[in-house]
Amino acid sequence: LTRQLSTIGFIGLGNMGGPMAANLVKAGLAVRGYDLATEALDAARANGVQTVGSAGEVCVGADAVITMLPSGRHLLECYGDGVITACAPKTLLIDCSTVDVNSSRQAHALATEAGLYSVDAPVSGGVVGATAGTLTFMAGGQPDAIALGSGLLAHMGARTVTCGGAGAGQAAKVCNNMILGISMIAVSEAFVLGEALGLTHDALYDVASTASGQCWALSSNCPVPTTSGPVSPASREYQPGFAAELMLKDLRLARDAAAGVAATSLGVHAQEQYERYVAEGGEGSDFSGIIRWIRDQGDAAPTTPTTADPRETHS
Numbered sequence: 001l002t003r004q005l006s007t008i009g010f011i012g013l014g015n016m017g018g019p020m021a022a023n024l025v026k027a028g029l030a031v032r033g034y035d036l037a038t039e040a041l042d043a044a045r046a047n048g049v050q051t052v053g054s055a056g057e058v059c060v061g062a063d064a065v066i067t068m069l070p071s072g073r074h075l076l077e078c079y080g081d082g083v084i085t086a087c088a089p090k091t092l093l094i095d096c097s098t099v100d101v102n103s104s105r106q107a108h109a110l111a112t113e114a115g116l117y118s119v120d121a122p123v124s125g126g127v128v129g130a131t132a133g134t135l136t137f138m139a140g141g142q143p144d145a146i147a148l149g150s151g152l153l154a155h156m157g158a159r160t161v162t163c164g165g166a167g168a169g170q171a172a173k174v175c176n177n178m179i180l181g182i183s184m185i186a187v188s189e190a191f192v193l194g195e196a197l198g199l200t201h202d203a204l205y206d207v208a209s210t211a212s213g214q215c216w217a218l219s220s221n222c223p224v225p226t227t228s229g230p231v232s233p234a235s236r237e238y239q240p241g242f243a244a245e246l247m248l249k250d251l252r253l254a255r256d257a258a259a260g261v262a263a264t265s266l267g268v269h270a271q272e273q274y275e276r277y278v279a280e281g282g283e284g285s286d287f288s289g290i291i292r293w294i295r296d297q298g299d300a301a302p303t304t305p306t307t308a309d310p311r312e313t314h315s
């Protein structure tokens with residue numbers, strides 16, 4: 001199933017899709033793009049993408065069609081509204097958006113019924129990775145479809161991990177980001193507790209980053225500035241990075257995916273905390289900015305333990 005994919009359709013040319021399409025142009029491919037937003041189309045044109053007036057037009061004559069859309073609803077609308085019918089048989093559809101697993105599986109089914117190849121390949125790496133072409137793709141679908149798309153993905157990313165069948169890429173993405181959301185809250189709580197106990201950020205960082213508290217949220221995206229730690233959004237007033245509302249989106253997807261099938265109490269708790277952080281001023285900030293919200297909650301917390309320490313009653 002190896003064949004040259006040289007004419008590529010691209011639907012959704014926003015913060016992520018825009019630079020991803022630009023990297024395909026840089027790799028010498030003919031890219032035809034569509035977006036609902038005029039500004040996105042203008043920016044894509046400046047990067048060498050040939051823009052057209054509808055999702056269907058993108059697909060005519062395309063060897064592969066990539067989507068990078070906000071949600072599963074948008075994906076299914078696009079597929080239903082022209083993409084599936086406009087594609088020639090055996091065209092490869094790659095959805096790089098982060099969407100719910102059910103919508104992803106529905107999109108795969110629509111494609112397969114129409115004789116098309118289909119891959120879900122959500123990404124990690126953010127706008128920085130999309131621009132630099134260093135994204136990680138988490139791929140789900142038939143192995144031959146993933147193999148067919150792998151060269152194309154290599155123009156936009158550094159790594160593709162094959163995760164399994166239809167929807168497996170989305171499943172991997174949602175599980176990974178649930179770990180990230182929970183661990184960012186854990187790291188933030190530890191720094192806020194450390195502050196209350198008179199510990200410097202440097203001391204806690206130097207211990208935890210080389211001990212069992214080590215994790216990406218601490219070592220690569222530390223929610224406080226430190227001397228020996230990374231330069232992270234905390235050093236620039238929590239400018240993203242990875243915006244809090246995108247973390248909230250992923251935690252909602254994790255909650256919905258878990259409903260009735262898995263007990264993810266910390267995942268649900270993390271989603272509720274990000275819900276409040278985003279509603280109470282966190283929107284537009286990096287997700288590590290939740291440490292400020294956690295610190296603010298402390299003002300209302302009791303300052304003395306509510307239960308007496310039993311050791312103290314025997315003196």
Ligand code: NAD
Nearest residue numbers: 012014015016017035036037040069070074097098126127
């Ligand atoms: P964005 O809002 O910047 O871009 C989405 C684009 O899709 C917009 O330009 C919008 O006009 C367009 N669009 C919506 N409906 C459309 C339709 N029916 N037809 C054509 N175009 C349509 O969002 P983004 O930041 O580029 O994110 C895209 C996807 O990537 C999301 O699923 C997001 O969760 C995921 N993601 C984003 C990041 C990030 O850091 N931004 C990181 C990883 C994954």
